[in-house]
Amino acid sequence: MNQNINFIPFARPSFSKEEEEAAANVIKSSWITTGAVTAEFEKKITELAQARYAMGVNSATSGLHLALEGLGIQRGDSILTTPYTFTSTAEVIRYMGAHPVFSDIEEDGFNISPEQIEKTFQTNSGKISAIIPVHVGGNLCEMEKIRPFAKNNNISIVEDCAHLQPEPLLEDNESILVYSFYATKCITTGEGGMIVTNNDKAAKRIKTMRFHGIDREAWDRYRSKTTNSWEYDVVAPGFKYNLPDILSAIGLVQLDKADEMLQKRRQIAKTYDESFSDCDFIKIPPANEKSSRHLYILRIVPEKLSITRDEFVNILMDSGIGISVHYKPLHLMSYYKNKYGLKPEDYPNSLERFQQSFSLPIYPDLTEEEISVIIRTVKMTGEKFRRFPDARGI
Ligand SMILES: Cc1ncc(COP(=O)(O)O)c(C=O)c1O
Missing domain, CATH: 3.90.1150.10 (Aspartate Aminotransferase, domain 1)
Structure with a gap:
């Protein structure tokens, strides 16, 4: 080891004064949970992805969970995915009471193999509700094979994009894409994630479920000056998965870089x-x-x-x-x-x-x-x- 270097960490976030200032500005603003800054972060990613929806969440794990929930995955369903991934990809399947059906990776790479997907599908008599491909290390899976196969067999796709950074969505992409902003990822907010999709029905459900199943967001309730602005309804037993403004402020700076x-x-x-x-x-x-x-x-x-x-x-x-x-x-x-x-x-x-x-x-x-x-x-x-x-x- 060189004399000047004692240890080279495996990962290190690329932060500067700008991230510090952005987070400090939110703290000074006194609105520190999900609000206008997260809305701006979501807007930027919607534009970047040229998608209809980008929804901030507090991790990719919660994003993957919400994606399956938004697709209406049922208890006992089978969801095909790769064993070559972090546990989040499969644990969310169990959150739903569904079962992961693993399918091996390519002969010489790290991503799920489209040929193996077809074999696994046959072995399971076609009883697969969704596929979760993982773009391992940021290397794209062969989606040009996986997408048509899924479409022909009426299977939904949730892409685990934890190793990617948001980019334009292909026009024919009907998947739900989930990004991670965890500390080691391409862009980071410490913890955080983003769900990107063109799926109207799933997006509506995800927006409700990421915040307790409440029909209106806190931001909307507190800033409104109309009568009964405090009022809200709970339409489902949702989750507490929202992305706070302090983190989104860091995300906006990271997105620029x-x-x-x-x-x-x-x-x-x-x-x-x-x-x-x-x-x-x-x-x-x-x-x-x-x-x-x-x-x-x-x-x-x-x-x-x-x-x-x-x-x-x-x-x-x-x-x-x-x-x-x-x-x-x-x-x-x-x-x-x-x-x-x-x-x-x-x-x-x-x-x-x-x-x-x-x-x-x-x-x-x-x-x-x-x-x-x-x-x-x-x-x-x-x-x-x-x-x-x-x-x-x-
Ligand atoms: C492939 C993969 N999927 C999902 C996740 C979960 O991301 P998060 O930590 O944002 O929940 C990770 C995190 O390391 C990951 O590597």
Whole structure:
């Protein structure tokens, strides 16, 4: 490790004075919960996405839950999704009393495979109410295959866009898209999320359900000067999932910087790609042109190394580099494993990807020096533990 650098965190928010001032202005305004600032944040994202609705929520987890609720998912329904994701994607299915039906990822990537989706659909006799694809690391799933399949079979789509930043919605996209503004995400408000859709019926329900099932928002009630402005009705037992103005103020600043931050992540990914292109002991991540480059997931090539993924990661961590693993698949997690009787080999691609992968730091504020240290340490570790069959007499 370079003398000037003790530790490179895995993630670091890209904040400046502007975010501080924006949050302070809301505090000084004395309206600190959901109000005009969140409305402005939603308006900006509606325009950016060229969608009919953008609805702020306090996390992507609550957004995914609301999306399923808004689609009218029923207890006992089957929802198809990937095991290669964070637990939020599947836990919201259980919130609804529905069941996740997992479908394996691509042969060589990290996203759910359209071919596997069709197979899983057949195995479940077509009884699938919705699909939740996850754009892992910001790399887009093959939606051009998944969308027509879903449409032909009358299946709704909720896209887990936690690793993306809001962008224009395709005209024919009838999905509900859910973004995350969690601390490590492309744009962050600390905690937060946004639901984007053109689905009128679901949007109406989501707006009501994100705030206790009340037919009017607090902002609307308190600012109104008309008679009985205090009055409201509860039309359903809703949730407390609204996005407060303090967070939206930070989000507005982050949104202004989103493109710049995206270009920086893309530049870092390019530097990593080029630097690792001559290393046969690791595979660089696949990425399509539109990838947000939220994660940079490397894969070790076990035949070329005498150490495991865990040992590789431990060496990097001991060298002061923050590393994460995306993901330990859900079918290996106790709850899903026990509840649905799942075995590790049920999803071989997910299992293999998990055993081989680890994620490097990739964020706009990563310095040139830190990037060099990361590249040098990965390369030195690989070279040191390269498997030389002849030299070792095997
Ligand atoms: C793929 C995926 N989906 C959903 C979520 C949940 O996001 P949030 O923390 O905003 O609820 C995350 C968060 O890490 C995620 O990585």
